[in-house]
Amino acid sequence: MSKPARITTVTTLKDVALAAGVSTKTVSRVVNNDRHVSDNLRQKVLRAIEDLDYRPNLVARHMRTKKTRLIGLVTDEIGTTSFSGNILRGAQEAAWQHGLLLLACHTGGNPETEAHTVDLLLERHVEGIIFATMYHREVCPPESLKNCPAVLLDCFVSDNRYPAVLPDECQGGYQATRHLLQRGRRRIAMINGKRGFPGAEGRAAGYRQALAEAGLPLDESLLVYGDWWQEQGFSQAQSLLQGPERPDAIFCGNDRIAMGVFDALRERNLQVPRDVAVIGFDNMEMIAAHSRPGLTTMALPHHEMGRLAMELLNHHIEGGSSGKGEPLRVPCPLVRREST
């Protein structure tokens, strides 16, 4: 009997003001922790808020203040790998620290859907947008993206008109190769992903650089490209292994390729890492952590990238520089397991 019949009734500032016998403005002050309120009134208001279980209506507040505290996150794909999840986690954690909430949308990579999604987000007056992809590549984001602060995540545009956060593929390739060198390997092959992909090219550049620095001549027959799949890794490894001089280590363009390499080695009764050390890339938990032996690999710092993208965006929103210019490259850490 004490409660109003209509469940949809929500208590507002006005109700609280009435109950506490003060003006709405005073209630507003208390809610916003304004110091210009006497202790006496503050107590009364706080009690009324408690009694009525009042929650401020953020929609109304945002209309007045022009701050929605919403950030849009547009991704091409969500959920096929753990990548997008880690990005989301990193971004959300950073967002929370700044009192921001994330509005995540996936588009399937369709340009029309992307444009539509950005429009939707703009209509809701998000304060900024993170435009993310599932793997490192060049993109052509919708025109309307320029209508609000934006950061590219795991992708870039050639003229750097948006700030971007990318994995440092070259450092990753370099460090992977260095690691093999440090383990005493000298004849290091690389079975890479597909030509032309920033990931593949960057990783190969790092590989070349590490070999050059170590004073090892680059044997071009040891650097082969394929696609990103296990089957290709398997057959490429077969070819490499039947040459006269067997490599003593194989750096794989990703973890799936490494699984194919494992298969090929097993077929020839070669032991990992005794006969051939194997290192992957991407650190796909499902694969790398549960293969036998466990696969040493370079992790993609998706969580950190998500966090950084959000920090960059927040900085811009708070009035700092937009962060435009050379993309921010985030180092890929080595995850050591048993295969090296």
Add this chain to the structure above:
Amino acid sequence: MSKPARITTVTTLKDVALAAGVSTKTVSRVVNNDRHVSDNLRQKVLRAIEDLDYRPNLVARHMRTKKTRLIGLVTDEIGTTSFSGNILRGAQEAAWQHGLLLLACHTGGNPETEAHTVDLLLERHVEGIIFATMYHREVCPPESLKNCPAVLLDCFVSDNRYPAVLPDECQGGYQATRHLLQRGRRRIAMINGKRGFPGAEGRAAGYRQALAEAGLPLDESLLVYGDWWQEQGFSQAQSLLQGPERPDAIFCGNDRIAMGVFDALRERNLQVPRDVAVIGFDNMEMIAAHSRPGLTTMALPHHEMGRLAMELLNHHIEGGSSGKGEPLRVPCPLVRREST
């Protein structure tokens, strides 16, 4: 010169009305496709909207109409597996069809964070909340969840006070076992996940039922429990295989267990599926599609579950029944590969 200097200026209804020489209400009517507008004015207004690149401010609209068209999605974990991604995709697709937008938050499973998250969403006046978990289990959602329409997804409460959408584990276990029977197997073992988990118990129930229906006695030594990991699958399979009567098929509580079983079979030079057929559960793409041979498995219908949860919620919001009562169980489809 034609554009205002301040980039932050956004065109509003008023600007359009001024430009078209009509009242704001008329513009509002055009934007909302109200038929009570003469063609003449409608054209003028549309042109002005085009010229000024006007976009309605949804924040303001929602304040007036009380409809935010926002749905909150609270999950314990996002991104460790493809599960949450598929749920998200399914939910978002359904949401879009109803003009709803998804506000996804992950909580790490911490009850305080969960309560806080729900409060945040309520402050933003979401029209409903989907409370989801990464794997099928009982939950204790925050009290405040009752303040808006809510649906549980991949989880449940014992008294069914919220509607819930769950995978039909029992049907899955049943169908997996039926499939092995149809392939001519008679001595079917099950290496299950952990006791007490709804997934493990449901799948075992389906397994029992299928065997009983086929008139096969249940050999209790063939139904073993472990945890959900590859290592346990490996050792459990070893034990099963060294018994006097080797099973001719193994139904695994999940795909990781199946990978351990593969290892154990390989060790004994047993061929899959010739000597022993293997079927998994969960259809973890990363594992099942790329193992050798490819793993036949029961898929968890996460995409469909996400979609259904959203439909249920929308139905409630649109004034239909809440959907409370027995949880909705979504069938798990068989994904046939080479291991059976």
Add this chain to the structure above:
DNA sequence: ATCCCGTTTGACATCGATGTCAAAACCAGC
């Protein structure tokens, strides 16, 4: 030309909060 009736149209209030600004209250100090 006038009247009637249905359709368009716009003036004004409203949603729930905060910004502005002036009035009210308070407090010293003389």
Add this chain to the structure above:
DNA sequence: GCTGGTTTTGACATCGATGTCAAACGGGAT
């Protein structure tokens, strides 16, 4: 008790849209 300055307080306008309702309009019928 008055004055001047600081602090509290509240009346009112405002954000950008839509709801209400009455006025203006238009087109037949008389």
